[in-house]
Amino acid sequence: MPNPTAAMLVIGDEILSGRTRDANMYFLAGELTKHGIDLGEVRIVSDDSAAIISAVQALSAGFDHVFTSGGIGPTHDDITADCISQAFGVQIDVRDDARSLLAAHYKTTGKELNEARLRMARIPDGASLIDNPVSVAPGFTLGNVHVMAGVPMVFQAMVASVLPGLTGGQPMLSQTLRVHRGEGDIAPMLGALAARYGDLSIGCYPFQQDGAFGANIVIRGTEGMRIDAAMTQLAKELDL
Amino acid sequence: MPNPTAAMLVIGDEILSGRTRDANMYFLAGELTKHGIDLGEVRIVSDDSAAIISAVQALSAGFDHVFTSGGIGPTHDDITADCISQAFGVQIDVRDDARSLLAAHYKTTGKELNEARLRMARIPDGASLIDNPVSVAPGFTLGNVHVMAGVPMVFQAMVASVLPGLTGGQPMLSQTLRVHRGEGDIAPMLGALAARYGDLSIGCYPFQQDGAFGANIVIRGTEGMRIDAAMTQLAKELDL
Incomplete structure (x- = not known):
């Protein structure tokens, strides 16, 4: 069975x-x-908006999974969540579970859960939340689209929350031969x-x-023994 | 007049x-x-092939310029030139001007201009060559698509060959304010x-x-005085 496929959308x-x-x-x-x-x-x-919506729709239709990065913070230029809801034709509003997460967090930090921060609790209907152990404000999964933050530390934490729940295939293995020719x-x-x-x-x-x-020759595949065999033949032909 | 637009396709x-x-x-x-x-x-x-052709056609139609990177070397996985010719519906073959460049180069280096290297002289009909001062094998421009190598040093040299010939707009200026809030x-x-x-x-x-x-606040625009004005107001509101 071929591996599942994915696309990424960086906003x-x-x-x-x-x-x-x-x-x-x-x-x-x-x-x-x-x-x-x-x-x-x-x-x-x-x-x-138009660019985000059209890319989400194209990639969601073409791949098993789509991962997005960026645009889910509290400021005026954070429009990803609204675009995802439009791409899927669903409503979006502040959701109680997301609001509770934020309220508890800002209570401990002594910061105000103001209108801007409440924007981060806007979740499209039907989405499930993605855990954010770094800064609490959640990402979400809607259909086959996983919506995550752009700050690398938060993005990485969200990927760690999402990936274990997805069916993987055979890990792609690779060997590299560096030749000076x-x-x-x-x-x-x-x-x-x-x-x-x-x-x-x-x-x-x-x-x-x-x-x-020179060149790096990279042989990739899912069966280590086949890669070994090809690499052995290559080395022989190169007199290595 | 708005600035010209561009897209990039990395292969x-x-x-x-x-x-x-x-x-x-x-x-x-x-x-x-x-x-x-x-x-x-x-x-x-x-x-x-299918992915490259469809991306080239979409981006060529949507932007003033398209810059591609990668896939124009001598090996079997270098299929970019053929894909570009298919995307534009034109023929492709070894072209005399490109072959002459390669022949002169390999003559001085004592290497053979074999069939694999001759692949790098395959240029779509109607394209103009992009100078490659690093390793000679040229890129090319066909329509609004500029096709360049993936090796960073060569890519950068080709960009330097192409950009001065393109009509630019007003350089985008920016100022950044780093705040710990x-x-x-x-x-x-x-x-x-x-x-x-x-x-x-x-x-x-x-x-x-x-x-x-914290956050980096970036204000971008083509008029420096407007950016100054906005930045001044921002600093005042932040009590900086």
């Missing part, structure tokens, strides 16, 4: 303007690979290897170091 | 598997911002500020440091 002008370098995509990609869920696409869109030299042999091992994914990622060209 | 399984952390997106985002071109969306797709405290004031300065983009990006919450 935030700060990534697109080059101000912030995204960290959540890199983290999620690694976690999904370990869990046996294949990340097939990532989109990054700005804080724009130009891609163009090894390309024919890699093509033949890829044709022979059709069940594996064989990638070649060139690098340049101190003026010399 | 590569190595990003989606979490093996490699993308660097090109962060670089391009910063360069486009300086050049006055607004990056509106980024997509990352795997080395899959929770987002929820400052949200109402930020919302009011955003409403008053509708020509500016006001973002709030929370962080957590040593257990305390």
Whole structure:
């Protein structure tokens, strides 16, 4: 059975303007690979309702799971929750369970649960909450879309809350061989290897170091013995 | 007149598997911002023809410019050039001008211009070449799509070849104020500020440091004096 598939949607002008370098995509990609869920696409869109709604609908239809990052805080530019509810055509309002979480939290910290903070208790109808052990304000899952915060520490905690509940597949395994030969030299042999091992994914990622060209050859698959076999053959053909 | 818009398409399984952390997106985002071109969306797709073709067509139709990264080397998994030609419905073959570049280069390095390397001279009909001062094998521009290599050093050199030829808009300027107050405290004031300065983009990006919450407030726009005015008012309201 093929692994479940996933897409990620990163919401935030700060990534697109080059101000912030995204960290959540890199983290999620690694976690999904370990869990046996294949990340097939990532989109990054700005804080724009139409862009968010259309991306959510496209990705939700095309993949088993969608993970979103960003835009669920208390400020005016946090519009993700409203967009998700529109994408699914459901109502959204402050929900009692989310409000209780926030009320208890702000009571202990002595901060006011003002109107802005109460925005973080707005949850679309039919969604289930995602636990946030870092800063309490919850994420939520609606349909196959998991809506999480953009702050990396919170995002990572929410991923840890969500992932164990999702059916995973076989973890994708990989082995890497670093060779100091130009891609163009090894390309024919890699093509033949890829044709022979059709069940594996064989990638070649060139690098340049101190003026010399080399490449990392990465063989991926779910069966370690097949990867071993392909890697052994490759090393032999490269006289390594 | 609004700034030209752009999208980026990153092609590569190595990003989606979490093996490699993308660097090109962060670089391009910063360069486009300086050049006055607004990056509106980024997509990352795997080395899959259907996914690449459909993303190229969608982004080419939706934005003034599309920049792609990855998949134009000599190995079997480098399928970007063929996908671009299919997306535009044009033929692709080894082209004399590109072959000449490669032949001259490999002559000086003493390497063979074999069949694999000749793949890098496959250019879609009607495309113009993008200069590659690092490793010679060219990128190309077809319609509004600029096709570039994935190796960061080469990608950056190609961006430097392409950008000066594109009409830019007004560079987006920004100022950041770092405050050690929770987002929820400052949200109402930020919302009011955003409403008053509708020509500016006001973002709030929370962080957590040593257990305390804070936020970076970023005000963006093309007129420095307006940003100054908004920032001055913000500082006053925050008693800074």
